[in-house]
Amino acid sequence: MLAIFATTLIAVQTEHPQKERLYHAEKLLVDEDPKVKVIPFAEIPQYVDxxxxxxxxxxxxxxxxxxxxxxxxxxxxxxxxxNRIGFPPVGTNINILHEIAHQLTPKDMHGPKFARVLVDLVWKFMGQDSADRLRKIYLKQDVNWLQKPNGN
Structure with a gap:
């Protein structure tokens, strides 16, 4: 019993305190950005590929x-x-990029590294305007995203 309990404790990750602010920032991006696209589940694997x-x-x-x-x-x-990502019957490109950012930052749980990777993915796969919009929303929502220059 003790071994199971110890394993469970190790597996539990603590959410980052900015999680709700980050979710709100993404919702604002979905509401404001014309490059946010609805993607049915059947097309998500091709988008991820x-x-x-x-x-x-x-x-x-x-x-x-x-x-x-x-x-x-x-x-x-x-x-x-x-190594699994689950999606609802219909998602958006920002939802997909969000879950991929989790794959790339498995220990950050909505923290600054995660937020930075999401900005970079938005820049590459949605464009500069969308990334700029997300950065501005992050600033307004007080989302820390490691504002290091990376060439984009």
């Missing part, structure tokens, strides 16, 4: 392992766990 096949992505993230895509188990919420 496009991202993981991109030369910039492979170089920047050192050939990350592509996750297994599955139908979500939690209603309209997406999730990332281990």
């Amino acid at each position: 496009k991202i993981y096949s991109d030369p910039w992505f492979k170089e920047r993230y050192k050939n990350p392992k592509k996750p297994i895509i599955e139908k979500g188990k939690f209603g309209n919420n997406g999730y990332s766990t281990g």
Whole structure:
């Protein structure tokens, strides 16, 4: 029993205090950005393949392992766990990029590294205007996103 309890404690990750602010920032981006697109579940695997096949992505993230895509188990919420990403029946490109950012920053749980990776993914796969819009929203929502220059 003790071994199971200890394993459970190790597996539990604490959410970052800015999680709700980051979620709100993403909602504002969805409401404001014309480049946010609705993507039905059947098309999500192709979108993820496009991202993981991109030369910039492979170089920047050192050939990350592509996750297994599955139908979500939690209603309209997406999730990332281990090497799996779950999506609802319909999502948006920002939802997909959000879950990929989790794959790339598994220990940051909506923290500054996660937020920075999301900005970079938005820049690459939605464009400069969308990334600028997300950065401005982050500033207004007090989301820390490691504002280091990275060439974008």
